[in-house]
Amino acid sequence: MPPHDADRREPVPHRTDREIETLEAFDRVVEGEGSLRGWRVQSLDLTGRTDALAAADTSGAVFLGCRMPPEAAQRAQEGGALVFPPIPDLPFNPYRGSLYTPEELFDGLGGGYAHTPDGRTYDWFRRTRADGDVFASMLRAVHDDAVSDALDELLAGHRVVGVMGGHALRRGSDAYAGAARLGRGLARAGMTVATGGGPGAMEAANLGAYAAPFEDPMLDKALQVLAAVPSFEPSVADWVRAAFDVCESHPDGGPSVGIPTWFYGHEPPNVFARHIGKYFVNAVREDGLLARARAGVVFLPGAAGTVQEVFDNATPNYYQSRGEPTPMVLVDRAHWTERLPVWPLLTSLAKERAMEARIALVDSVEEVPATLARLRQP
Template sequence: MQTSPAHAAHHGDREIETLEEFDAVVSARGTLARYRVQSVDLTDRTRELLTTDTTQAVFLGCRMRAEAEAKLRAAGALVLPPVPGLPFDPYRSRLYRPDELFASLEKGYEATPDALAYDWFRRTTADGDIFASMLRAVHDDSMSDALDELLRTARVVGVMGGHAMARGTEQYRGAARLGRALARDGFTVATGGGPGAMEAANLGAYAAPYDDGMLDGACEVLAAAPSFAPSVTDWARAAFEVRTRWPKGNHSVGIPTWFYGHEPPNAFASHIAKYFANSTREDGLLARCNAGVVFLPGAAGTVQEIFDNATPNYYESRGEPTPMVLVDRAHWTEKLPAWPLLRSLARERSMDARIALVDRIEEAPEALKRLSD
């Protein structure tokens, strides 16, 4: 997330993330000593770099002219230049936008930065390249930093659920209505950022500013490409058609991973924190859901998320337990009986008052409110 020049000094490590912040700091303070400049194009700021104190400054992935780079190094600054040939920027200072990850979609999904990053991920994990491993770690840490900046004051509700939920189904529409209701209640909706239930919740949040008929119209458009299989291209194009027809959607967050490369990100999350390491992504997603999590019917991934969230609630390692609402009694008591185990864990713990099982998705917002009181 990009910040304004006024926010530059707010970062704990005195980070500079935009050219505007750079100019403001140089003008107001006359020094870059001990600043961290992250992924800023400084090609046209050679004079400033040559004449400003840069003692112990760090420049991460910043483009600059050779004479400026030489001066910085000689003055004791650490310069980590952009890495050529990568389909992503490991030092990026903000989260992704859907149009960035799906750029070149007109040539097919295989040509997009999202698909190219997954191909790079597969190649480099297969050959065990330590440099590639470092780049993945740096990228993921940059994602976490940008996510923290974005959500610093937000009330975040997570919506978890499986990727198999098809567009055009009543379940999908229900998940979308849930996302819309949460957004209209003032929450920031956060999901795993993929298809199915995740996309539906992000779509609902996107639809919050519009009248109720917009969501019906959007679901009708999307139903023409019900799943990302067999064609991610057709699936994504339908989403961008919705965005074109209704361009002023509300914001929400998607936190997907290239670890599940078969599962593309959805285009309705306005801010996308995409990770290479799924474990970092899972923990980070749930940890940021400070106003609770709604768990829709899902399979192994959703079961894992239930208990990943239950563990810090059980031990109160993140403070007071946050609400957990499981939707669909039959699913969570019969098909995949996570609820009885969750109830057993919660017994005689403070989290017992923060868990609920509801039959219908429409009951979830009210259950969240009840558990938060």
């Protein structure tokens, strides 16, 4: 279990899980039940399980992207299973059963970002999204649904706080350091930090969560290392390597979640989010992030994208379409009242509604954890 996860969990209602995502789970089911009836088997290499497949009842089973000999696939189908084979020559796995890791997305970085799985998938997305190919559209949809399923499994019972903010925030700035302290404070308060998974304020908040288990000077040292490469432009590879240097010097940091998108693929995912749910469809990604952040959402200064996220979150709060309104904390009074006067409109919307008691405007990130705790009070 990752550090502090036990402190982040809330009771989870019992549910029947019919998904098999590891070979160990496959063996347990087959040996224990002698049947795969009704199970969903995701993205496993079953080439060494031919005999087990032949002996098991496969009626109603679904195999999603599993490798198996042709004769085994045929027997499974004859037994009543649906078999969706792996898709050759794709830079991603549409049937994946787990979230991404930074190491997976940036594998092969030594050859340049374009040669990594993340870079190759972005290239595939750019080539296929405009050609109208229904097969490519289907693959994107299947992939994004698999990522959503993996996010639900990971975050079940966690108190998730979303941190939103601008991608342009540069390493080495006071604002970046403040966002990092915010992520650290939320993680130390027992929250699971979730961000849009990209650079800027998002990376800073994930960095803070990564730093949470260590003594305070670790974050100061990390900020110094990162300041040497302030942006992912012009070199994504240099930007990523600086982050991996921090992780290598301080392994086993705290967990957090990043939810980026290939829609904005020119912005790479950040390394400090140790669980990455990357999507093709940006609207699904944004709504999913906000919907999962039931313990609250913090909005750091940002531009158009962050303004959109404020009101994406305000709308279900206004209509209470997700039950009790989610706490919302906007940070930096001058930004949200003068530069981009979002706060006056938000308070006008909230007037005399349940969400009125769940919104707050604060001056600094240091005020956020206590403010969130207050807003969550019944």
